[in-house]
Amino acid sequence: GAGVSQSPSNKVTEKGKDVELRCDPISGHTALYWYRQSLGQGLEFLIYFQGNSAPDKSGLPSDRFSAERTGGSVSTLTIQRTQQEDSAVYLCASRTPSGGAYNEQFFGPGTRLTVL
């Protein structure tokens, strides 16, 4: 079946512009995550959605970052007034809701964001 998809695959923007990154999780996966992968820094948790519960936003680095999930499916990560340090690969993952960490997170291919 279809995996997690993300768009665009690459995004180049100018400093100060806003960007939107999209994630389409696997159908039926109510848990959705965003991570950031910066060069040499590994993966950093950003935000977690689970069904209708309030999202865990504890990993968002600043108030320029926000995310929403519409209809319990598609998610959009928005970065306002982009800065050069926002350049990274943004990864989305989804998993089934039951079993907690027992269930594998399935990752999308990522969006590579470059801020000039």
Add this chain to the structure above:
Amino acid sequence: AQSVTQPDIHITVSEGASLELRCNYSYGATPYLFWYVQSPGQGLQLLLKYFSGDTLVQGIKGFEAEFKRSQSSFNLRKPSVHWSDAAEYFCAVVSRSNDYKLSFGAGTTVTVRA
């Protein structure tokens, strides 16, 4: 503070040779442990995971990992490396008390030479 450490940034190994990637964690209690692989241009793929029970875990692609509580380690091994194993490997943990956030190590890049 809780942390995951992968001491080796880059490892080069000959095709057919064995491979071992190190992972150490610092958590209050034994977390859930994972190894992921990221091939060039690909998303992360789960290789194996440890929750409890047998400390030697078998995964996909011929990989295995051994959990050692006394050393707070979860090292990944493969007896004979193939050129297609060239990739970046990430160790990750989830706290048993907060079982939805993955914390990743910085990753180890593996280069396979012919």
